[in-house]
Amino acid sequence: MAQKDIRNGHGPAKSRLLNKATHLFRVRGYERTTVRDLAREVGIHSGSIFHHFSSKEAILHAVMEDSLRSLLDRQEAAVDPEATARERLHQLIRVELGSHLGESGEAMSVLVGEWPSLSAESQKELLILRDRYERPWEQALAECVANGDLRGDPVVARKLIAGALFHATTWYRPDGAMSLEDITRQVVTMVVPGSPAG
Amino acid sequence: MAQKDIRNGHGPAKSRLLNKATHLFRVRGYERTTVRDLAREVGIHSGSIFHHFSSKEAILHAVMEDSLRSLLDRQEAAVDPEATARERLHQLIRVELGSHLGESGEAMSVLVGEWPSLSAESQKELLILRDRYERPWEQALAECVANGDLRGDPVVARKLIAGALFHATTWYRPDGAMSLEDITRQVVTMVVPGSPAG
DNA sequence: CATCCTACCGAGCAAGCGCTTGGTATCACA
DNA sequence: TGTGATACCAAGCGCTTGCTCGGTAGGATG
Missing domain, CATH: 1.10.357.10 (Tetracycline Repressor, domain 2)
Incomplete structure (x- = not known):
């Protein structure tokens, strides 16, 4: 692992967020996927998502x-x-x-x-x-x-x-x-x- | 119109509910359609829907x-x-x-x-x-x-x-x-x- | 050593959700 | 005229939603 970007988990948080979001949007649908679901999957708090993306739709x-x-x-x-x-x-x-x-x-x-x-x-x-x-x-x-x-x-x-x-x-x-x-x-x-x- | 079933609107409420629901589910998606949207469209209160259907999913x-x-x-x-x-x-x-x-x-x-x-x-x-x-x-x-x-x-x-x-x-x-x-x-x-x- | 930036936590707010409940007007039928 | 069923209203409960906000730990930079 590099010097920065890893406080938690494996790899840059933003791209892990994107990967998990892709999966959840696929299996549950965008509307049925909550930011809390996504945060739990990535291992951060739900509010922290909005440090990386301005809104749920921005993730989509x-x-x-x-x-x-x-x-x-x-x-x-x-x-x-x-x-x-x-x-x-x-x-x-x-x-x-x-x-x-x-x-x-x-x-x-x-x-x-x-x-x-x-x-x-x-x-x-x-x-x-x-x-x-x-x-x-x-x-x-x-x-x-x-x-x-x-x-x-x-x-x-x-x-x-x-x-x-x-x-x-x-x-x-x-x-x-x-x-x-x-x-x-x-x-x-x-x-x-x-x-x-x- | 017959003798019963019309308190409001045109035709049996249940089938009007079904028609409007079909339309809304199509254009907005099931998840984004709320029972309040549907009720407004039909011209009844949202709670009254559950007199005809046991749940939102039952409508679908x-x-x-x-x-x-x-x-x-x-x-x-x-x-x-x-x-x-x-x-x-x-x-x-x-x-x-x-x-x-x-x-x-x-x-x-x-x-x-x-x-x-x-x-x-x-x-x-x-x-x-x-x-x-x-x-x-x-x-x-x-x-x-x-x-x-x-x-x-x-x-x-x-x-x-x-x-x-x-x-x-x-x-x-x-x-x-x-x-x-x-x-x-x-x-x-x-x-x-x-x-x-x- | 001070300062800034990034990445996150922890708590929670306002709004909206599906659904419940208690009551009422209207009808059919006895 | 009384009884039960049907179709609805009015209010709101409990919960979840997307998102906000103040604070903080830690690395990078002057």
């Missing part, structure tokens, strides 16, 4: 912003701009599904599921990041329609895919019969029929 | 049970057991999407979105109805896999479809470019490629 905002930024990072790392539209679609689906079902799954669930709990101002701010994330999707799907890989409207297709992938958090089990890549392949097969691309 | 239970039962009714009315698996799939998708996006949409959203707010006992009770609703889906999808209309796992396919359709509540606009039947057709096309069935 921080959780969501972290979630969105790391999602963007993963997308940028995984999508090859030189690849074909079909390949990029496969990459986009893999990243999004992996984000929902992997380590960042709880944060992603909070991001999507607790969106209405955010104030209008916070929503507006985070929508800028969200739009940035959606652009590669728009491009890949539009190209797939243009070259005949995908039938129908690309915007509707994106919405349908987003719903299907997000919903996987409610039923996916890491120790189940289907692996993450199995599901990814099935989604790709359903969206753009034909032999699956790499 | 009633909303969800009504929602599930009418969903089952619509399914039964719309699905032809004599039709091919592909046709039945089309019918099932139409019913589910129509339920999400039509008049019963708010109740459906509450049913899916507020499920974690229900007590374990209530969940157990309603799961019996839900299982009944899922059976025709299982059969149609299993048949589609058997006859080659659908590739992949039928259980995963059902989960993906359910997510895609439910998510439509967040983006569908009745006055938008895509009609309900347009979206239904696109989903069918994506799930079972080939010429769309009636």
Whole structure:
């Protein structure tokens, strides 16, 4: 451990607060999670939370912003701009599904599921990041329609895919019969029929 | 209006309570909706609610049970057991999407979105109805896999479809470019490629 | 050595919550 | 005309909520 920041527990208090909040918001919901629950989990008094965050909603905002930024990072790392539209679609689906079902799954669930709990101002701010994330999707799907890989409207297709992938958090089990890549392949097969691309 | 039941407002108080509760649970969420909000909306005092329902959660239970039962009714009315698996799939998708996006949409959203707010006992009770609703889906999808209309796992396919359709509540606009039947057709096309069935 | 800052404690406030209780007006029915 | 049931009001209880506030221990900095 370093020289400062540890009066109690392991690691910087603020990030431990964020981690526990993510977990509690996920399993109990934002509204049903009290600041006392959160403080107990972290090992501090409830009032001390407000030394780090100005309000309970500021915690939700921080959780969501972290979630969105790391999602963007993963997308940028995984999508090859030189690849074909079909390949990029496969990459986009893999990243999004992996984000929902992997380590960042709880944060992603909070991001999507607790969106209405955010104030209008916070929503507006985070929508800028969200739009940035959606652009590669728009491009890949539009190209797939243009070259005949995908039938129908690309915007509707994106919405349908987003719903299907997000919903996987409610039923996916890491120790189940289907692996993450199995599901990814099935989604790709359903969206753009034909032999699956790499 | 009949002879009894109207002391105030229009129609039986219990059903008005249920209607307003559905709306409030949808737009504000169950937890953020207070019995005082609900009472004000209906035009009675907050305490009077507990003459009709034993608890706030009992209201949620009633909303969800009504929602599930009418969903089952619509399914039964719309699905032809004599039709091919592909046709039945089309019918099932139409019913589910129509339920999400039509008049019963708010109740459906509450049913899916507020499920974690229900007590374990209530969940157990309603799961019996839900299982009944899922059976025709299982059969149609299993048949589609058997006859080659659908590739992949039928259980995963059902989960993906359910997510895609439910998510439509967040983006569908009745006055938008895509009609309900347009979206239904696109989903069918994506799930079972080939010429769309009636 | 004094000063400042950070991170927290301990106590508690005001507001809001679900729900209870006791009472009353109105009806159906005997 | 009396009785019981139904549908509601008026008041408020006990508890929990998000958040505030004065104080303090301890490291860093002049």
